[in-house]
Amino acid sequence: MNDKLNRQVLQKHLAQLPATHPERRAAILPMMQALQIERGYLDDAAVEEVAHFTGLSTTEVEELATFYSLIYRRPVGRHVLRVCDSVCCSLRGADQLLVVAEKYSGVPLGKVTPDGAFSVLPSICLGLCDQAPAALVDGEAVGPLDEAALQALLQRLQVEG
């Protein structure tokens, strides 16, 4: 874990906040994002660190950490597959894709596979309706997906480890 480097990133962000808005709490989301990149998810120690840095209570940090869908308060796999389940993707087969993904991973949606390789999370519209049914794999857009393509994708993630 590279806490020192991470703090430098955070410090840099804080230093960039202009004098017109001096409130430290404004750094809360970038801080959570940076710590999550570092640790994979926001663990309790990270919540405390954010609270210390922003001057907020851990409850206040928790309030935001649990609000944002891209901030994870529980461990996720080394790869994260976010499958869109909103209307355009659903019309074109997303519901079935989620069934297939859950079956393939052998754990309920949102849980990490036993080998730690990936987590499959249902997501709201990803803005990929022209590629429906679509997903984000570690932030990269994929679509349109069918069952075979999805299984191949999950297999690849597993092999990559």
Place this chain on the structure above:
Amino acid sequence: MEAVLTRHLDPNAPLGLQAYRAAGGYRSLDAAFDRKPEEIIEIVEAANLRGRGGAGFPCGLKWRLRGADAPHPRYLICNLDESEPGTFKDRYLLYGGPHQIIEAAIVSAYALQAEQVVIFVRGEYAKGGNGLKCAIEEAERAGLVGSNIRGSGFSLQIKVHLSSGRYICGEETAMTNAIEGRRPNPRPKIPRQSVKGLWDQPTTSNNVETLVNVPHILLNGANWFRDVGVNGGCGPKLFCVSGMVQRPGLFELPCGTPARELIFEHAGGLAEGHALLGFIPGGASTAFLLPKHLDVPMDFDPVAKAGSRLGTGSIIVLDDTTCPVQATLNLTRFFARESCGFCTPCRDGMPYLAQILTAIAAGEGQAEDLALLEELCGIITSHSFCAFAPGGVEPLVSSLQCFREHYESHIATGRCPFDAANKSGA
């Protein structure tokens, strides 16, 4: 029409600063700095540029109402939190041409005499947001952003706020809270954001598509912009078409282009042998329209007259293989899940609607459920705190009218007819 907003867009290889300038980019800065800020607002008003983010509020009027004497510092928030199901136009703008957004931000901020622009990018578009940050740095190095831009005396900072999900962040007051590091619940409408917005300072929020029109209006004039539209619409419009069409995609066409042309010409129509059941014209929070509405011009007033909203200009197509009850359930679940939870009618009401719809879709609905749904929609709309829930029930209210017989048949037969059809067809 000749492409305007998408002319230099390439999501695979967005133009860098040099190439963008070679293609005529940043020319509107001269056109802006040669004018007084209020003249620009007048031109934008004359062009009748209406907000592209969903509400359709006249951009020039919004800018004028902020007031020329508003105290400093002033903020301009560029809304790139696109999360409305069916909508992906802002993604193309972000990934395809970050410098176009920066140019738009500069001239718009100049018109408003705002010293800082915050571009609010949804977390799912993080890669696009990083591209935008790099483009801003490029523009800063070239003296296009920063102090005393090109000797105009105008100084500007542009920041990117990368968000981390949740639909409600796109609501302008929730967005303000998000940027300040607070829970993104919407704020009361009074005091207005234009008076007391970000950091309690005068703040103007515009959708990114609205803003990228401004440089073109400055360069070509208000009359040009009005002439680009058809059937009474003004300007170019980025239309999204998705759902059960052959070629889902983004199409830049004159505002006012009829839905029929969009669906059947540009998006390739429906699959062979299938018929149109209905469509949503403006993203998930707008009311369904029927095949009889295909010739309605996709412009703010005509779509409103037909009983829906142009919204984000994003058409979602349902064909005759689609169960409208299921589709409506999906939309309602979306809003139930994305409610910020601040007010009770929305937090509890939306899941209640979803629960009733789930039962109907599964063939377990009761005859009285339809009246209950309608009553709940009325209560939720009139008692919720912000525009989220009223928008959230719009597709449901219209679905109950447009597709009544489908709901009744689910309840009467105790099953979804589309399930049987799909299974026998499989």
